[in-house]
């Protein structure tokens with residue numbers, strides 16, 4: 001047993017011996033799947049609870065199953081996946097798993113209603129769930145959430161879980177909050193005994209114009225990739241244990257630990273950083289990037305900063321795309337030269353971003369056919385920029 005597994009095992013044993021696991025409600029977890037047959041390439045099953053969290057069976061959750069394109073059969077991908085909310089120095093991990101609640105002793109109170117699953121495409125398998133929950137401090141924090149979760153397949157080997165969180169501030173006071181999504185994948189598709197030691201993280205978000213996202217996969221195998229994305233997110237990160245973004249003294253952890261918790265949100269030095277790649281740059285980490293430490297555990301995250309007036313609502317969409325390094329679904333941007341901020345608007349900020357990518361030889365500057373970055377790409381970018389200036393959908 002590795003140190004990571006042993007640590008988690010001990011934690012579970014402690015809870016079990018304390019009697020805390022007896023009758024523990026994994027509140028309202030439901031199975032959502034793309035169809036009845038897990039032998040089909042692209043098959044996806046996830047088991048989220050009423051808060052949108054799910055965990056591996058080894059951590060007393062109900063797991064997930066994905067069948068990647070090709071000879072690899074159905075296998076599990078997630079250790080834990082959850083959203084956390086922070087208001088100042090108060091916070092809550094939005095999940096019902098007894099291990100999660102032990103790891104993140106929240107100061108905000110959470111309570112959920114029913115998680116109701118349905119079969120929207122009449123294939124005999126539930127694919128959509130709806131639920132509501134509340135986050136409060138019994139004082140000036142009172143947030144109501146309406147959550148819709150659905151799985152779908154693209155007709156091929158890529159499937160997606162879409163989670164839509166509608167958030168309403170029911171307090172009489174305005175609220176500033178930070179949300180953090182954690183996806184601690186432990187990809188088992190390689191079949192190795194220590195399957196979670198050899199995953200890589202990467203991103204293709206920079207220059208893509210479709211919001212912040214990052215992915216993890218078995219090294220170099222996009223069929224096994226899971227991409228975490230949100231058009232509304234402000235920041236992403238791709239984590240490998242031990243790597244210290246910007247040498248800021250806040251290294252990445254195992255993926256399911258308390259660093260984000262202790263910082264009341266994603267640490268500033270992690271924002272838009274991918275291990276082994278850097279800040280605001282596309283690429284992939286490999287299994288053991290510089291600075292990483294055994295057992296090289298990998299995870300992903302997204303962050304949002306949201307302010308709501310009394311009574312105001314907002315919506316965020318979180319996509320877990322299985323079988324691709326880039327997001328399936330969600331709005332895409334038709335602005336060809338939109339490189340800075342991925343905000344579907346083209347202006348001089350995008351031009352300067354291009355110059356930076358061009359100088360660095362970053363693939364985000366590859367605008368002309370053929371590999372490599374050269375003057376052809378420079379002229380192709382100028383043409384794209386001019387086209388955007390003439391496009392009323394790309395305000396500048």
Ligand SMILES: [Ca+2]
Pocket residue numbers: 040041042067068069070071072073074
């Ligand atoms: Ca397969």
Ligand SMILES: [Ca+2]
Pocket residue numbers: 033034118119120121122123124125126127
């Ligand atoms: Ca169905």
Ligand SMILES: [Ca+2]
Pocket residue numbers: 186187188189190195196197198199218
């Ligand atoms: Ca693996």
Ligand SMILES: [Ca+2]
Pocket residue numbers: 079184185186196254255297298299
């Ligand atoms: Ca992991």
